[in-house]
Amino acid sequence: MKRNILLVLLFVMVCGASGAADVKYLRLDNGMTVILKEDHKIPALAIQLWVRCGSKDEEETMGGISHFLEHMAFKGTEKYAVNEIHREVEKRGGDINAGTSRDFTYYYIILPGSLLSYMGETQAQGREKAGNSSLRTGLDIIYQVSMKSVFADEEIEKEKLVVLEEIKRKYDDPQGYLWDLFNQAVYAGSPYAHPVLGTEVSVGNFTSGNVADYFREHYTPRNFILVLAGDFKTGEAAGIIRELFGKEKGGPVFPAAHVSLPRQRENPEEVKAERNMMQAYLITGMLGPAGADQDAYAMDVLVYILGKGRASRLHRILRERRELVWDIDCSFITQAGMGPFYVYVECDPQKIPEAREEIKNQLDRFSVEQVTEEEIRRSKALIESEYLLGTESNQGFAFNLGYYELIGSYRWGLDYLKNIMKVTSGDILRVARKYIATERSLCVMVVPSSAQ
Secondary structure, three states, X not given: OHHHHHHHHHHHHHXXXXXXXXXXXXXXXXXXXXXXXXXXXXXXXXXXEEEOOOHHHOOHHHOOHHHHHHHHOOOOEOXXXXXXXXXXXXXOOOEEEEEEOOOOEEEEEEEEOOHHHOOOHHHHHHHHHHHOOHHHHHHHHHHHHHXXXXXXXXXXXXXXXXXXXXXXXHHHOHHHHHHHHHHHHHOOOOHHHOOOOOOHHHHHOOOHHXXXXXXXHHOOHHHEEEEEEEOOOHHHHHHHHHHHHOOOOOOOOOOOOOOOOOOOOOOOEEEEEEEOOOOEEXXXXXXXXXXXXXXXXXXXXXXXXXXXXXXXXXXXXXXXXXXXXXEEEEEEOOOOOEEEEEEEEEEOHHHHHHHHHHHHHHHHHHHHOOOOHHHHHHHHHHHHHHHHHHHOOHHHHHHHHHHHHHHOOHHHHHOHHHHHHOOOHHHHHHHHHHHOOHHHOEEEEEEEOOOO
């Protein structure tokens, strides 16, 4: 009882402290979105730029270009030479990197904040000599990376080799290959089926010309979400952002508001690939709700009941009681379009039929009987804990704001726990009946070669 009361109090305190009133939302004249969360608890600043452009927005001939541009971001801009960006960030004790998905590409910098407030004068002055103007430097680098990148032929050719090697490694990695097979099958007929890395053919055709053309067309302020969280002054940040980005033309909006959805399956489908290995990898799943749908919250709770943690149904029954699998996990990925719901398994190839049958039985239970209140409480406690841990850092909080703004509204991220706490057993039953139809599920397997 005491633990439950403490969880509720913690939830109320965090939601109150991190509410929408503390977040400043700006829209520049050119259409660029800016989200600012000033917080001086620790001397650290997170800057993230989200680009509404991912693999689902690419033509087949340019497949993987968003991921390739992520690689090229630090290969020189009009102001910074190759490798200079990393040196500028690291000499300030910071970190810089990027990531790509179907819906977006994003770039982030983590830098120390106002060190004079936290360090002795001698130490702070030493840092200042190294160049510790974190806010302006960080924003300038993000501006250069997103608007002023240059694409030298020799750097393009070097990075093509790196990405082509990534593609080969993913094909040789049974888990990565399994995930690509699942996405291609579950999103068949939709842009979401495009592989994030592209293909050897598409990447091999990249040139400085077509890469620069794609960059100029898609990387525009109207397509950007800039998020800052941490140790900075809101007014100062807004002024620098307008100074840097405000002078640029907004450009067109990419992608379109909606993407085509894959066809509905009439019967179960199975995809199997063979590899020279000893164990089997399996994903079974289907499409769940889109990020804007309230059903997404009930799906998240369902996932934790089904397959998150040692007390989840799949772990207790398939791994501990029946010993059918070595590893099992369950997930639902929230995204702009309908997100995939899936169960992931590693097991002895001989036990695949039994494992699949038991997974089907457990999935079907959600459509015919309500989950227990104890299961709901456990799942909500786990979700709450992960959410709080994930957003306690400036980087995590900024990611939460940026991701939800990209798929709909940053307020969804702030209200996430509140909506999770509203989920009932009736909601889970309704959502299971709506989405989890095992007679139309997809099963993808990577198994040992029959020639072994």
